[in-house]
Amino acid sequence: MIDPITLEVARNRLASVAEEMGAVLRLTALSPNIKERADCSAAVFTRDGEMLAQAEHIPVHLGSMPASVEACISTFDPRPGDQFAVNDPFAGGTHLNDLTLVAPVFLGADLVAWVANRAHHADVGGEAPGSMPAHATLLQQEGHVVPPMLAAHKGRWEDDFAAPFLAATRTPVERRGDLAAQIGANSVGARRIADIAEREGISRFMAVGDALLGYGERRMAAALESLPDGTYGFEDYMEHGESDIAIRVDVTVDGEGLIADFSGTDPQVEANFNAVEAVTRSCLYYAVRVATDPSIPANGGCYRLLQLRTEPGTVVHALPPAAVAAGNVETSQRIADCLLGALAGAAPDRVGAAGQGTMNNVLIGNDEFAYYETVAGGQGGRPSGPGQSGIQTGMTNTENTPIESLGEHYPFQVTRYTLRRGSGGPGVHFGGEGIEREITFAVDATLSLMGERRRHRPWGLQGGEPGATGEDWLIRPDGDRLRLNGKTTLEVNAGDRLLVLTPGGGGWGKA
DSSP states (O other): OOOHHHHHHHHHHHHHHHHHHHHHHHHHOOSHHHHTTOOEEEEEEETTSOEEEEOSOOHHHHHHHHHHHHHHHHHOOOOTTEEEEEOOTTTTOSSTTEEEEEEEEEETTEEEEEEEEEEEOSOSSOSSTTSOOTTOOBGGGGOOOOOSEEEEETTEEOHHHHHHHHHHOSOHHHHHHHHHHHHHHHHHHHHHHHHHHHHHOHHHHHHHHHHHHHHHHHHHHHHHHTSOOEEEEEEEEEEETTEEEEEEEEEEEETTEEEEEOTTOOBOOSSSOOOOHHHHHHHHHHHHHHHSOTTSOOSHHHHTTEEEEOOTTBTTBOOTTBOOHHIIIIIHHHHHHHHHHHHTTTOTTTOOOOOOOOOOEEEEEOSSOEEEEEOOBOOOOBTTBOOOSSBOOTTOOOOOOOHHHHHHHSSEEEEEEEEETTOSOOSSBOOOOEEEEEEEESSOEEEEEEOOOSSSOOOOBTTOOOOOOOEEEEEOTTSOEEEOOSEEEEEEOTTOEEEEEOOOOOOBSOO
8 A cells, every 4th residue: 555645755756757857858959949938748657658647748748648658669679778759640649740759767677667758840841841831631741750660779869760850851950959858858757767766666666656547547536426427518610711620529427437429520631630539639638637627647547537439530530641730739729629618518617718729830931940839829718717818728838939039040020929909708707818929021931820710719608708719911011911811831021021810718607
């Protein structure tokens, strides 16, 4: 038996390892996207691949990371010092920009755990700078694919992995620096876990891990049992030109179990916002914790009671060779919206109105640089108070790139950056406000936008009104304004300006 104090100490100790991995990754990375925006995540896993602890990083990364670890466990017979890489969405990844490095943790000859980190590389060789071309219909158009493979051994890159990865990207120097940071972060995490296992003894370390997983399972069981049994449905839409792509879910709560059934969701499309099953699973994990008890330890134990049902070949369970770049960043937001909308029927006192429901992806580059950023927006009004303004919501948790850093690293300037007044939906508790951000280009470049909620407003809840839709504008030097499609890739010229208006959150409660 593991006493409660030991259990809590162990939980925090393991989480601190993941936090340290993330800190090492950010401090040593070269790109602003990782160093400044913190577009990266880290976690610790049991030797069987079940998540043991995570840092409070990015939900869509962390909920899907077990698939990457499982892909490596099932493919390789690891040695001490090995690190494996994967970004193939149909073999453990999510989208090609997110490269996951997975490392075994040995104590002597005994495999005791795994550590992993995931980082978004700003360019991996897609048909447009940033590797999220809006026109992509096939995975190969989005960049270099890394199936599960040996990436490094004892800190040294394997040429079979590194050479083609660096050759594909427009920014090899930056990529090399970020890869080194990922390898270093895993090395630190592996040392910390090995030290803990050595101090505790392998048997004790394993017993504590099992106890933590069991504790997570019991906490989730208690949380689900407090919800009223029943089936709660919800439907929302992705925007595909002038067409709507439906995502439908029925969430069934039955005692200590929960089933999320996405049967009836529309088929995958010839576009890049198809989501692989691992992304949908990560949305389920996130939404249930939000609607029940966010203090439940985020480990594999608490997810044992959650069942996901999807139909292969749909927009929430894409099959190859579909393009998926925006499935990870945009469709994940809508899947989470659907799940939270359904769970609001079971937990009306815990679930807020829809947040902005998009990451407002902006990608700018040419053959010399690649910039990537997601722009914050409004959080939905909540039962406890108004939504926050100008914040990342849902499946992302990144920061913004400081304006000073942008001017130092990229050939453009932020000329406007403020809250978008009046964009939050009215209600007893107003939705948070979106952001107005204007960029002036100093050189010719390729611009890609990947955003949602440009036609469908973020919904209100309990009688609250919806938030404002987002808008994207290209402003020419002579003042001509062109409203852009939310998903587009186009050429821009020096002197042009991009104005992004992000959605506000929906309001909660009838005023």
